[in-house]
Structure formats: C-alpha cells, structure tokens
Amino acid sequence: MVLLLNFIVFLVLVIIFSIIRKTFWDYGRLALVADNEGFNESTHRRYGRMSSVLSNADDHEYEGRFCSWLPYILRMDEEKIKSRCGMDAIHYLSFQRHLLFLLFVITVTSLGVILPVNMTGDLLRNHTQYFGQTTLGNLEVGNDLLWLHTVFAVLYLILTVLLLRRHTSRMKDRRRETTRNSLFVCSLPKTATEEDIKTHFTEAYPTCQVCDVTLAYDVAKLMHLDKERLRAGKNLRYYERILEKTEKPALINPRLCGHLCCCSNVEKVDAIEYYSTKEKELLVEVRKQAEEVPQHPLGLAFITLQNEAMAKYILKDFNALECDSTSCCSCCGREPQPSTNSKALRVNKWQVSFAPHPRNVYWENLSVSGFSWYVRYLLLNLLLVVVLTFLTTPTIIINTIDRFNVTKPIAYLNSPIISQFFPTLLLWSFSALLPTMVYYSTLGESHWSRSSEQLSMMRKLYFFLLFMVLILPSLGLTSLDVFFRWLFDKTFLTDGKMRFECVFLPNQGAFFVNYVIAAALVGSGMELLRLPGLLLYIIRMMLARSAAERKYVRQNQAYEFEYGAMYGWTLCVFTVVMAYSIICPVIVPFGLLYMLLKHLVDRHNLYFAYLPTRLTHQVHLGAVNQALAAPIICLIWLYFFSVLRAGQEQQQSRNGVKHGERSSK
Known part of the structure; x- marks a missing residue:
C-alpha cells in the first residue's frame, strides 16, 4: 500500500512537471534559454554554458511531444553532456553509474541468497507482520547459515572498493581541460610589489620563466557595484529599445513590488531617466572604489609560468620543505631557493600551491582570511549543530505535536497508510530541508573556491543526514541531544533505561524500506x-521594479549545479541501503530504484536546468571516500546486531535458570 501510494505521488509530480514544462517552456530549460549577455554580466556565482547555442534539430527533438524529454535524456551520449555541462558532470554521472552496477549486483545476491536464507528461520513465523520473516531477526542465534551474512558483507566491501577504484582510475585518465602552469602564493607581505616577486622567482629559479605576476586585492565591494551598474545599464538599454519601437516613454514604479496592484497609486517615473541616473551614480561609485582597491592588498599572488613543468619544479621545492612547524627553516634547517628579495618577501612563510581555475575562485571572498575566517567558520557550524540537535530532528517535532494531542485522532484511525507512509514522509521532508540549512551555512563560511565550498557542504550534509536518517533511528534515540547525554552523562543511564534490546526490530527495517521508497519516488x-x-523565482519576480528587471530575473534564474549537496544526499541513501542490505535484504531493490531515478533526474537537470560548475578532483575523490564508509557501516551494523542477539539469548537463559531454581525451591 505504501509503495502504491508513493508511486501515485510520483506519477502526479511527473505529470505536473511535464505540464509546466510544456506550458511554461522556459522553466524546463532554464540553463539553455538564458541570455549569454546576462550570464557574462553576472560575475557572482554564474557563468555561461560552454555551448549555449541550440540547433533547431535539437529543439525539435525534445520539444515536440508530451514527455519527449525523457527518451532524449536516455539517448544523450557522454560527449553531448560534456560539451554542455563540463567534465565535472561526467565524473558525477560516472560515479552514479558505478553505484548503480554495485546495487544491481547486491540486489541479485540479496534476493537470490540472503532473502531465502532469512526465510528459512522460524523465530518470527507466527509474527503478525510477514515482513519480519524476511529479516535477519528470523534466524536463531546458533543457525548454521549465519556465516553467509558475514561473508557477503565482506564481499560487498571488496566489490565496492574495486568498483570505486575503477571509477577513480577512469577519472584520472581523462585529460584535463587546462594545464596547470600557474601558482597561488599566500602569506605575502602586503607591501610586496609585482616587480619584487618577479625578481625573486627570476633569481631563485633562473631556469623558470615567469610570464606574469598578479597581486590580489579586496574587490568584494567593487564587484558588487560593477554588477549593479551592468544591471542598470541593461535595464536602460531595454527601455531605449522600447522607445525606438513605440516612440512613447515608458513609466515605472521605482519601489519594490511596484507593479503589484497594492502599489499602483504610487507616482511613476520615466524609466529611461531613472535607470540612466542610476547607471551614472553607480559608475561614479565604481570608479571611486577602483581607485581605492590598490590600497587594500591581501597578501596573495598568482604567478604564471611558461609551462607546467616549471610550475611543478617550483612547487616541488616548496613542498619539500613542508613540516609540522609553521616556519619551514626552523625544522628543515634551510630556506627555499634564495634571492636578494627573500628576506623582504619572507619567503620562508609562503604557502604555495597550484592556482585554481579563475572560474573556481570566489574573488569576493579572498578578503576573508586568517583568524576572522576561522571564527566565522566555528560560529556558523556551532549554530548549525545547535539547530539540528534540538529543533530539526523529526522525532522532536512529532513529540512536540503529541503534547498538544494533535495526532490522537489520527492514531484512532489505526491505518497502515497513516502509520507507515507519513512517518517516513516526514523524515524525508526534514532530511530534504537539511541541505538548504547546510547550503546557506556553507555560503556564510566564505570559502575561497567552489571546490572547498562544495567539499565542506558534502561532508557536513553527509554527516548530519547520516545521524538524522540512519544512526539515531537505528539506535532508538530521539535526537542528537539524547545521543550526547547517553555518551557523556553519568547519571543518564541510572535515571533512565535505554532499551537496546528493542533495536533492530522487524518494524524498524520496514521503516527504512519505506524511507528509501519515499526518497526514490x-x-x-x-x-x-x-x-x-x-x-525563489516567484519571489524575485514579485520584488522586481519593472519589466526590464523581470526580464533580468528570467535570464538569471538558472544556478550552478551543487555537486556537494547532491553527493551528500545520494550517499546518505546509499549508506542506508548498504547498512540494511544484509539485515533487511528487501531494501536493496528499492535502493536500486532510487539510484536509477536519481541518475535520470540528474541527467535532465544537469543538461536543462543548471549551469555547469568547474571544480577540482578533490570533490569527486571526497565522494568516493565517503562511499567507502557504506559497506563498513554494514559490517558494523551486522556486528552490533549479532552482539545484541547474543546478549539477549544469554539474558533469557539466565532468567530461565533463575525461574527454574525458584520453582524447585
């Protein structure tokens, strides 16, 4: 019944999406219809597609019929995705395909071997719910077939390692799009000049030719002002074209939401005059800020060399001196290659690495560094932990609702749809809100590059989702608050009782199966x-002051694909499936269904809905490392289950002996 209900909801959502896509076509291909000029002007977090011109043949292929986009994304080859979305999309989709193959193999073995073995037991044969007979709990502690579960858990770990190793080897074999011939230098004296730095590299490394030295400055305010100036100029050109066509000046309401009926009585102004004045004012501010920028150096520099070999030679010299001490010479006994400017430039304090791609850098965040960055990072993450610990755990919300007897009338219904569908839907809803909270907290950390931002987002999201979705429900704990009290509070176990014998009950496995079904459909x-x-698009359209600003919103409503959030979300469900693949093998086919649907949806969104993101390999390698945790957690869960079952068996034996002694007395 729960599967049928989720499937009906899935069909309704797909039909609604297809109708919206057919009726409001731009919503279905936001990243393809965006004006190139609009994206080039936006220097904050977006940039144009690698090939944004669509042929009429391609347009006709996925525009013609209802749901014609579905066969189109199925037929898309790797080269087409690469040309639209970049190499990062290829790595991401390849990772999903390897997980798909892994889950397919595990589905065959779980349904063909583990499930029949579990059903040979008779502990839960008289249980009211048939589902319990499919779990490991149906086998007795001394069953001769229990060794199969451990063997298959180890085989799953080995297979996961082999497949992910194949994925990483293919990722490294793919040719890089750009050569690394630039270095990024940190901890420079703020009084250093480009000429001093170039002189140092020329003298210290005479075999290396320095082509360019670029110092970094605090340009956050300048970038914001320039973006607003370009936006005002574009709005001005829009109304100038209208004036040429209609020969009538356009009037606008300069207030926020001015086009709504509630603000229609406000006096309107001439659009060309308004945006012309605004552009001139912003141009003055931009020029003033541009003059002040050289007064705020950041102690950072980009060094461009003739080729990659020269960059590697210099980087090797600095990396050879890395040690535990903050000063290289204090532990290694020597400094990097010297020059006449070494002492003035404090070369022994430098931190040198390959420069990230310009599109991978958040230039406006480079001014946030040092102690202020770490304080911001700690405060934001402490706040996130507090919020997620005490407010967003689904069980806490349910308990709070129960205090007001809101759920009593629902409980009286005694319906399996109510008792099974809505709890898992509630857990999925809160776990779906979690990426938004983690996303904005990560933005507030002001990372210097997209790669470090996405890596931080992926790790935090995976950690919190794992606790919310897998660990706490499996241990029967209501929240992180109870978990920490159980770990560290000495009086907690004496005042209350943790019923660990209730962990891994048959109904609990059904809960996770329902969760994976809800996540998949x-x-x-x-x-x-x-x-x-x-x-967000509707809100931005409502806040727009004029038709020109609404056009600007339409042209800039596509955002970059958040690989960190998508990796974290996918790995959470994958870990849940792997953790219960032995204990509750019925969950694996639905995990395969989730990964298949997720892969198709991501192919569509990467191609039609999101702008490409340029990242380093560290993000994709980080996802591989986190995926390896899934089969390890499966082994831990199996061990935990075995220890609990053995402890319960011993306790029951002791109780039986005591009862027999009392009867004899």
Whole structure:
C-alpha cells in the first residue's frame, strides 16, 4: 500500500512537471534559454554554458511531444553532456553509474541468497507482520547459515572498493581541460610589489620563466557595484529599445513590488531617466572604489609560468620543505631557493600551491582570511549543530505535536497508510530541508573556491543526514541531544533505561524500506519540479521594479549545479541501503530504484536546468571516500546486531535458570 501510494505521488509530480514544462517552456530549460549577455554580466556565482547555442534539430527533438524529454535524456551520449555541462558532470554521472552496477549486483545476491536464507528461520513465523520473516531477526542465534551474512558483507566491501577504484582510475585518465602552469602564493607581505616577486622567482629559479605576476586585492565591494551598474545599464538599454519601437516613454514604479496592484497609486517615473541616473551614480561609485582597491592588498599572488613543468619544479621545492612547524627553516634547517628579495618577501612563510581555475575562485571572498575566517567558520557550524540537535530532528517535532494531542485522532484511525507512509514522509521532508540549512551555512563560511565550498557542504550534509536518517533511528534515540547525554552523562543511564534490546526490530527495517521508497519516488519527483527554485523565482519576480528587471530575473534564474549537496544526499541513501542490505535484504531493490531515478533526474537537470560548475578532483575523490564508509557501516551494523542477539539469548537463559531454581525451591 505504501509503495502504491508513493508511486501515485510520483506519477502526479511527473505529470505536473511535464505540464509546466510544456506550458511554461522556459522553466524546463532554464540553463539553455538564458541570455549569454546576462550570464557574462553576472560575475557572482554564474557563468555561461560552454555551448549555449541550440540547433533547431535539437529543439525539435525534445520539444515536440508530451514527455519527449525523457527518451532524449536516455539517448544523450557522454560527449553531448560534456560539451554542455563540463567534465565535472561526467565524473558525477560516472560515479552514479558505478553505484548503480554495485546495487544491481547486491540486489541479485540479496534476493537470490540472503532473502531465502532469512526465510528459512522460524523465530518470527507466527509474527503478525510477514515482513519480519524476511529479516535477519528470523534466524536463531546458533543457525548454521549465519556465516553467509558475514561473508557477503565482506564481499560487498571488496566489490565496492574495486568498483570505486575503477571509477577513480577512469577519472584520472581523462585529460584535463587546462594545464596547470600557474601558482597561488599566500602569506605575502602586503607591501610586496609585482616587480619584487618577479625578481625573486627570476633569481631563485633562473631556469623558470615567469610570464606574469598578479597581486590580489579586496574587490568584494567593487564587484558588487560593477554588477549593479551592468544591471542598470541593461535595464536602460531595454527601455531605449522600447522607445525606438513605440516612440512613447515608458513609466515605472521605482519601489519594490511596484507593479503589484497594492502599489499602483504610487507616482511613476520615466524609466529611461531613472535607470540612466542610476547607471551614472553607480559608475561614479565604481570608479571611486577602483581607485581605492590598490590600497587594500591581501597578501596573495598568482604567478604564471611558461609551462607546467616549471610550475611543478617550483612547487616541488616548496613542498619539500613542508613540516609540522609553521616556519619551514626552523625544522628543515634551510630556506627555499634564495634571492636578494627573500628576506623582504619572507619567503620562508609562503604557502604555495597550484592556482585554481579563475572560474573556481570566489574573488569576493579572498578578503576573508586568517583568524576572522576561522571564527566565522566555528560560529556558523556551532549554530548549525545547535539547530539540528534540538529543533530539526523529526522525532522532536512529532513529540512536540503529541503534547498538544494533535495526532490522537489520527492514531484512532489505526491505518497502515497513516502509520507507515507519513512517518517516513516526514523524515524525508526534514532530511530534504537539511541541505538548504547546510547550503546557506556553507555560503556564510566564505570559502575561497567552489571546490572547498562544495567539499565542506558534502561532508557536513553527509554527516548530519547520516545521524538524522540512519544512526539515531537505528539506535532508538530521539535526537542528537539524547545521543550526547547517553555518551557523556553519568547519571543518564541510572535515571533512565535505554532499551537496546528493542533495536533492530522487524518494524524498524520496514521503516527504512519505506524511507528509501519515499526518497526514490517522491524525492525524484520533487527534484524534477525544483519547488524551492520555483518559489525563489516567484519571489524575485514579485520584488522586481519593472519589466526590464523581470526580464533580468528570467535570464538569471538558472544556478550552478551543487555537486556537494547532491553527493551528500545520494550517499546518505546509499549508506542506508548498504547498512540494511544484509539485515533487511528487501531494501536493496528499492535502493536500486532510487539510484536509477536519481541518475535520470540528474541527467535532465544537469543538461536543462543548471549551469555547469568547474571544480577540482578533490570533490569527486571526497565522494568516493565517503562511499567507502557504506559497506563498513554494514559490517558494523551486522556486528552490533549479532552482539545484541547474543546478549539477549544469554539474558533469557539466565532468567530461565533463575525461574527454574525458584520453582524447585
């Protein structure tokens, strides 16, 4: 019944998306219809597609019929995705395909071997729910077939390592799009000049030719002002074209939401005069800020050399001196290659690495560094932990609702749809809100590059989702608050009782199966609709002052694909499936269904809905490392289950002996 209900919801969501896509075509291909000029002007977090011109043949292929986009994304080859979305999309989709193959193999073995073995037991044969007979709990502690579960858990770990190793080897074999001939130098004296730095490299490394030296400055305010100036200029050109066509000046309401009926009585102004004045004022501010920028150096520099070999030679010299001490010479006994400017430039304090791609850098965040960055990072993450610990755990919300007897009338219904569908849907809803909270907290950390931002987002999201979705429900704990009290509070166990014998009950496995079903069907449908993005788009359209600004919003409503959030979300469900693949093998086919639908949805969104993101390999390698945790957690869960079962068996034997002694007395 729960599967049928989730499937109906999935069909409804897909039909709604197809109708919206057919009726409001731009919503279905945001990243393809965006004006190139609009994206080039936006220097904050977006940039144009690598090939944004669509042929009429391609347009006709996926525009013609209802749901014609579905066969189109199935037929898309790797080269087409690479040309639109970049190499990062290829790495991401390849990772999903390897997980798909892994889950397919595990599905065959789980349904063909583990499930029949579990059903040979008779501990839960008289249980009211048939589902319990499919779990490991149906086998007795001394069953001769229990060794199969451990063997298959180890085989799953080995297979996961082999497949992910194949994925990483293919990722490294792919040719890089750009050569690394630039170095990024940190901890420079703020009084250093480009000529001093170039002289140092020329003298210290005479075999290396320095082509360019670029110092970094605090340009956050300048970038914001320039973006607003370009936006005002574009709005001005829009109304100038209208004036040429209609020969009538356009009037606008300069207030926020001025086009709404509630603000229609406000006096209107001439659009060309308004945006012309605004552009001139912003141009003056931009020129003033540009004059002040050289007064705020950041102690950072980009060094461009003739080729990659020279960059590697210099980088090797600095990396050879890395040690535990903050000063290289204090532990290694020597400094890097010297020059006449070494002492003035404090070369022994430098931190040198390959320079990230310009599109991978958040130039406006380079001014946030040192102690202030670490304080910001700690405060934001402490706040995130507090919020997630005490407020967003689903069980806490349910308990709070129960205090007001809101759920009593629902409980009286005694319906399996109510008792099974809505708890898992609630857990999925809160776990779906979690990426948004982690996303904005990560933005507030002001990372210097997209790669470090996405890596931080992926790690935090995976950690919190794992606790919310897998660890706490499996241990029967209501929240991180109870978990920490159980770990560190000495009086907690004496005042209360943790019923660990209730962990891994048959119904608990059914809960996780229902969660994976909801994530596969409801989650995939919601990702197609992208409701948060649609709501944000509606709000931005309402706040626009004029038709020109509304056009600007339409041209800039596509955002970069958040690989960190998508990796974290996918790995969470994958870990849940792997953790219960032995204990509850019925979960694996639905995990395969989730990964298949997720792969198709991501192919569509990468191609049609999101702009490409340029990242380093560290993000994709980080996802591989986190995926390796899934089969390890499976082994831990199996060990934990075995220890609990053995402890319960011993306790029951002791109770039986005591009862027999009392009877004899």
